[in-house]
Amino acid sequence: MVDIPKLVEHWRRGALEDWEVATDLVGRGRCRHGLFFAHLALEKAVKTHVSLRTQDVPPKIHNLVRLCELAGLEPSVEHAGILADMNTFSLAGRYPDSLPAPVGQDEAQRLLTQAHEVLQWLIAP
Numbered sequence: 001m002v003d004i005p006k007l008v009e010h011w012r013r014g015a016l017e018d019w020e021v022a023t024d025l026v027g028r029g030r031c032r033h034g035l036f037f038a039h040l041a042l043e044k045a046v047k048t049h050v051s052l053r054t055q056d057v058p059p060k061i062h063n064l065v066r067l068c069e070l071a072g073l074e075p076s077v078e079h080a081g082i083l084a085d086m087n088t089f090s091l092a093g094r095y096p097d098s099l100p101a102p103v104g105q106d107e108a109q110r111l112l113t114q115a116h117e118v119l120q121w122l123i124a125p
Contacts, residue, residue, distance in 0.1 A: 004055055008048045011058075012123060015044035019119060023112060031108035035089035038115045039064070042086055045122035049073055062090045079121060082114045 018041040025034030042064055049071035050058035061067065064083040068075055075083060103111070 002051075002056055004051055007051050007057065011044045011048040011051060015041045015048070015119070015123065018044060019116075022115075026105070026108045026112055029105060031103045031105060032089070035086070035103060035108060035111060038112055039086045039089040042083065042115060042119060042122065043067065043090070045119055046071055046073070049122070063087055064090075073122075075118070075121070079118050082118050085111070086115055086118075 018037045022034045022037035022041055025031075025037060027034075039062075043062055046064060046067040047058040050067055053072050054070070058067065058070070064087055065080065068080075068083065
């Protein structure tokens with residue numbers, strides 16, 4: 001049997017830690033890597049909700065929109081768009097043939113700001 005409170009805390013703690021890494025990397029100009037970690041933070045935050053809803057370990061998928069569906073979450077239209085946009089950066093970190101166009105510092109910071117808004121919604125008590 002899965003210890004759901006322990007699993008949820010694992011995902012939540014990981015989300016916050018990965019968010020710190022994301023902001024640090026983008027701040028140092030490592031935008032592609034920073035946005036990968038921003039996606040990872042959002043993924044782990046959504047997986048807390050999947051675990052709570054299913055009372056099980058979330059599937060090993062990375063699509064934020066699909067994970068929200070599994071969690072029964074209903075993001076606003078704006079948040080859903082941000083989640084869909086952030087999916088790009090999961091692929092960029094995992095598969096070399098999926099590299100998007102390079103993202104500059106200003107654009108990366110804008111994306112981080114948007115992603116942070118979604119992260120706050122996901123981890124709110």
